[in-house]
Amino acid sequence: MILFDRSSGTALLAFILAVSGANLLAAGLTDPRPPPFGPVKAATGRLSAAEERGPAKEREALPRSVPVRLAIPAIGVDTGVMALGVERDGTMEVPPLTKDAPAGWYRHLPTPGEDGPAVIVGHVDTTRYGPAVFYRLGTLTAGDTITVRRADRSTAVFTVAATRQYRKTSFPTGAVYGPVGRPALRLITCGGDLDRRRGHYRDSVVVYAVAA
Structure with a gap:
């Protein structure tokens, strides 16, 4: 995980934690099929210049x-x-493993609409309740719209720039949590194959979005 120091505008590498490690965002769906994913997969952390800018x-x-x-x-x-x-162990908190659990915003990073990378995570599925809030996250494609309503009654609107799937063992921490000089949003969940012995997915799905 990278913790963002808002006072200096720099990212401090606390420790690398591929989306909060083995216990984050998946408890293992009983259906052996993996969550759906779009036509493009990538194993590298860097986006192209066009993807970084996004369509807006x-x-x-x-x-x-x-x-x-x-x-x-x-x-x-x-x-x-x-x-x-x-x-207490330094890992990111996650939403509860309950039916209809909401998404969760990591409060030590910017809020959606501020300069920098706002991060929202959600479960992909659970053994007990099946598909969860971000079950279809991996099917998002460039140009899709994401809307975040904020406590001050304003709305931040984002456009998907790219969707990527990474092995948790090679999660691109800097690309996801690192500083960005404009409003940006990252949505994160689990994906790929389910490791049934350990009860979690082997991959992470990350949606990169820019303010629209």
Whole structure:
């Protein structure tokens, strides 16, 4: 994980944790099929210059205000957003493994609409309840719209620039959590093959989005 130092505008590498490690965002669906994923996969952390810019013009940053609701029409997501901190062992907190659990915003990074990478995570599925809030996250493609309603009643709108799937053992920490000089959003969940012995997925799915 990279923790973001807002006072200096730099990213501090606390430790590398591929989306909070083995216990994050998946408890193992009983269906052996992996979560759906779009036509493109990539194993590298860097996006192309065009993907970094995204299909929309850069927008002026918004002041800080916590996210309260997330909508992704292309995959039928309309969910509340809870704030997540850090566990005692230094790992990122995750949303509860309950039915209809919301997505979670990592509160030690920017809020959606501020300059920098806002990070929202969500479960892909659970053994007990099946597909969860981010089950179809991997099917998002460039140009899809993401809307985040904020506590100050403003709305931050983002456009998907790219969707990537990475092995957790080679998670691109800097590309995901590192500083960005404009408003950006990363949505993260698990994906790929399920390691049934350990009860978690081997990959992480990351959606990169830019302010629209």
